[in-house]
Amino acid sequence: MPAPLLSREQVIDRLMLVFRRQGFEGASLAELSKAVGLGRSSLYHYFPGGKEDMARAALERLDSWAQEHLLTPLRAAGTPEARLERFIAALDILYAHGREACLLGTLVHGASRLLFQKQLRASFETLMDALAQLAVEAGVETSEARRRAEEVVLRIQGALILSGGLDDDSPFKRVLASLSDQLLHSEV
């Protein structure tokens, strides 16, 4: 990482944004390099494995971001409703109110899917587990909680696609607004 300029995390954040917008195949080293503000060769210094290394780092970074801003709030103290609200607020920031794609959602296509299948599955599973656990704590029966957690994750992913396709944030907004009832009180 450029000693004073950007931390490694900041570098990866910028790489991640390019991958989210362009996908794995669509993200060229030229773009990645430009986004970071470093020459191509410098990027290879930090990511000897090239693009695949960079995308892998982005996935790990997303996991750690999710750990801090999504999973920890979900498991913190407070009512299930309050904890879920913090989770939803973090989602709204992560996805820029529905205007930025999900890294998982873009890497699931093309060659990157096989390349990162394990990580993709793990990230989705971890998220669903935490959501299901919250629902259980709110009094929802275990298998029903799991079903609802799956629905939450899938509706978020679908909302991002639809909002992107329509060029309209409102589906994403509506999904976020209904998540709490859906997971905890079940009315969609």
Added chain:
Amino acid sequence: MPAPLLSREQVIDRLMLVFRRQGFEGASLAELSKAVGLGRSSLYHYFPGGKEDMARAALERLDSWAQEHLLTPLRAAGTPEARLERFIAALDILYAHGREACLLGTLVHGASRLLFQKQLRASFETLMDALAQLAVEAGVETSEARRRAEEVVLRIQGALILSGGLDDDSPFKRVLASLSDQLLHSEV
């Protein structure tokens, strides 16, 4: 089109499958050419505008497939439940039981999004309109019908992403199984 070998529609079907799997940027002319069984130059004979032309043709082909297998059944005679069942059965085929991506969902990423924004929006809107209309006929109030139609479309897209990420068809299967109640009777 190769006079005896493949019809233009068959050619476009094969191109579409490559775009669905690889995305716009990920689909190389070499792959597209191989999938069709024609040389690169022959492809340019049918699609002078190159890859963009091919993807545009795929989008049009999807629209016409949807018109025949999704929208027509939705508007046909019969109970709303029966019409929706035919729609769902067609979805299951289109997406190969959750194993193949949606062309709209893959073109929504990267440079292709701007390229095809108008078509993407139109395809999503047409589909939602038809679903909402069906719900209205089943006695659902207009604005509620629209809301449910949006949910149906977004849950399908999300299910494809999640099933892809988990490498597990069951989320897609569960979403299809719940569509009818969700749109017509509202219990998700």
Added chain:
DNA sequence: GTCTATAATAGGATAGAC
């Protein structure tokens, strides 16, 4: 740790023979 230079390859697209 960053850069310039460069290699080697793949990608998109075209010309022209058959």
Added chain:
DNA sequence: GTCTATCCTATTATAGAC
């Protein structure tokens, strides 16, 4: 209508100077 040959650019990746 299909093919071979070709062009040009972009792309990934590396070598080596500073």
